[in-house]
Amino acid sequence: xxxxxxxxxxxxxxxxxxxxxxxxxxxxxxxxxxxxxxxxxxxxxxxxxxxxxxxxxxxxxxxxxxxxxxxxxxxxxxxxxxxxxxxxxxxxxxxxxxxxxxxxxxxxxxxxxxxxxxxxxxxxxxxxxxxxxxxxxxxxxxxxxxxxxxxxxxxxxxxxxxxxxxxxxxxxxxxxxxxxxxxxxxxxxxxxxxxxxxxxxxxxxxxxxxxxxxxxxxxxxxxxxxxxxxxxxxxxxxxxxxxxxxxxxxxxxxxxxxxxxxxxxxxxxxxxxxxxxxxxxxxxxxxxxxxxxxxxxxxxxxxxxxxxxxxxxxxxxxxxxxxxxxxxxxxxxxxxxxxxxxxxxxxxxxxxxxxxxxxxxxxxxxxxxxxxxxxxxxxxxxxxxxxxxxxxxxxxxxxxxx
Numbered sequence: 287x288x289x290x291x292x293x294x295x296x297x298x299x300x301x302x303x304x305x306x307x308x309x310x311x312x313x314x315x316x317x318x319x320x321x322x323x324x325x326x327x328x329x330x331x332x333x334x335x336x337x338x339x340x341x342x343x344x345x346x347x348x349x350x351x352x353x354x355x356x357x358x359x360x361x362x363x364x365x366x367x368x369x370x371x372x373x374x375x376x377x378x379x380x381x382x383x384x385x386x387x388x389x390x391x392x393x394x395x396x397x398x399x400x401x402x403x404x405x406x407x408x409x410x411x412x413x414x415x416x417x418x419x420x421x422x423x424x425x426x427x428x429x430x431x432x433x434x435x436x437x438x439x440x441x442x443x444x445x446x447x448x449x450x451x452x453x454x455x456x457x458x459x460x461x462x463x464x465x466x467x468x469x470x471x472x473x474x475x476x477x478x479x480x481x482x483x484x485x486x487x488x489x490x491x492x493x494x495x496x497x498x499x500x501x502x503x504x505x506x507x508x509x510x511x512x513x514x515x516x517x518x519x520x521x522x523x524x525x526x527x528x529x530x531x532x533x534x535x536x537x538x539x540x541x542x543x544x545x546x547x548x549x550x551x552x553x554x555x556x557x558x559x560x561x562x563x564x565x566x567x568x569x570x571x572x573x574x575x576x577x578x579x580x581x582x583x584x585x586x587x588x589x590x591x592x593x594x595x596x597x598x599x600x601x602x603x604x605x606x607x608x609x610x611x612x613x614x615x616x617x618x619x620x621x622x623x624x625x626x627x628x629x630x631x632x633x634x635x636x637x638x639x640x641x642x643x644x645x646x647x648x649x650x651x652x653x654x655x656x657x658x659x660x661x662x663x664x665x666x667x668x669x670x671x672x673x674x675x676x677x678x679x680x681x682x683x684x685x686x687x688x
Contacts, residue, residue: 291675298671299550306557313560319379320571320645321365321510323519326379330506333372348374348502350491365569373505379569397493399443400453407443407452412436414473416493418486421478426486428462428477428493437473445469454493461492522575529579530556533586541593543683547668548589555585555660562652573646581653584628588661592617593684600681607673614666621661625654 321328333348345368356364356378365377397410412433419429432440443452444466453463464477477489534552537545559578563570596613604612629651636647672678 291671292677295668295671295675295677298668302550302554306554309557309561313557313564317560317564318567318569319519320569320574320642321377321379322572322642323516323522323570324379325510325516326377328378328506328508328510329376329504330369331374331376331502332505333374334503345372345374347491347494350488352376374502398455399440400455401443401447402450402452408432408436408439412439413493416490418483418490419476421476425478426481426483427479428486428490430475430477430493432473432475434473437471440473440475441469441471444475462489518572522572526575526579530582533582537586537589541684543672543678544593544596544669547665547672548586548593550668551589551660551665552582552585554664555656556582558656558660559649559653562656563649566652568648568652569645570649571642571645573642574649577646577649578653581650581657584625584654585657585660587624588617588621588657589665591620592661592665597681597684597686600684600686606678606681607670610666610669610673614662618662621658625658628654 331348333345349366349368352374353364353366356366356376365375365379367375369375397413398406399408399412401407412435413430414433414436415429415431417429419427421427447466448469449466451463451465453460455461462477464479481489530552534549537548537552539545541548559581568574592613594613595617596609599609599612600606632647632651632654636644636651639647669678678684
């Protein structure tokens with residue numbers, strides 16, 4: 287029976303280590319790196335409308351145009367975010383031709399309506415509004431409203447191209463090509479088709495983006511070379527690995543067998559954190575790495591609190607099994623309070639911070655949540671298995687002295 291329990295314990299530990307190693311290697315190959323780790327271009331814009339055309343979604347429209355333009359550069363996973371009421375932050379990791387990227391981003395979008403023979407019927411200036419709506423059959427569609435000049439030109443075009451298509455282009459890319467079903471003279475048209483309400487909203491947003499001139503004033507530009515980014519990554523990895531090794535050695539020397547259990551749980555913790563960051567498609571930055579390292583310290587801190595409570599119970603003469611259960615129960619409130627207060631701080635950083643600050647908050651929050659699971663559930667499970675296998679009997683194995 288003892289031999290079977292020992293084999294179960296050894297198998298569980300080995301399985302945890304193997305799965306953790308595989309998860310870390312997978313995350314290493316697939317996790318996205320931020321601008322400061324891979325190099326690229328950072329640009330901060332202020333969006334200013336050329337005229338007061340109304341509408342509260344000018345930043346969303348500008349972001350849509352910028353995203354469409356960046357896609358043409360072949361940049362994977364660009365970061366395009368709103369900052370405040372009228373600013374847009376753009377991060378293009380891995381971009382080498384910085385001048386081309388800035389030129390492409392900053393150019394005003396061009397919206398055109400083109401007939402089947404290629405002649406331009408209308409431009410974005412002739413479109414007054416575009417919005418998601420429903421047709422007579424209650425299907426999602428896009429409603430268009432033209433200016434007075436656009437109404438006349440569109441009426442003439444629909445009469446000329448009846449039962450033919452009119453292509454709608456944004457920056458020379460066809461975003462829709464509806465067929466003219468009737469002559470439209472009132473300046474209001476509907477684009478119908480097999481689309482969802484989300485598709486209709488996105489199409490309307492792209493149309494409004496082209497229709498509304500938005501000037502982008504470049505406020506700040508920074509560039510990080512690929513060599514500098516790689517150097518930052520290498521230094522961060524070395525610092526993280528060195529710190530982790532020191533923590534593992536400290537736990538092993540000070541808490542003995544308890545420290546061995548904590549080290550196994552800590553390796554599993556790191557693997558779960560990286561797996562979750564990869565799953566949520568998070569971008570790892572230097573502040574994010576700092577958040578990870580801080581969360582590792584908090585994970586170890588939770589184990590320290592638990593082990594000290596267990597040692598207190600052992601000093602009172604209680605059995606190992608009873609001491610472990612009592613130690614976890616007594617430490618739970620302190621661990622919960624400490625982690626909840628840190629989560630509140632991380633939530634505030636995420637809510638009011640921008641860019642790298644939010645990345646720090648995300649990695650810190652993920653690390654804290656996983657550390658609670660690692661300390662309270664995984665460490666407890668491993669200790670119970672060790673007691674059943676009679677690997678943990680003497681108080682001296684936990685670092686108790688005297």
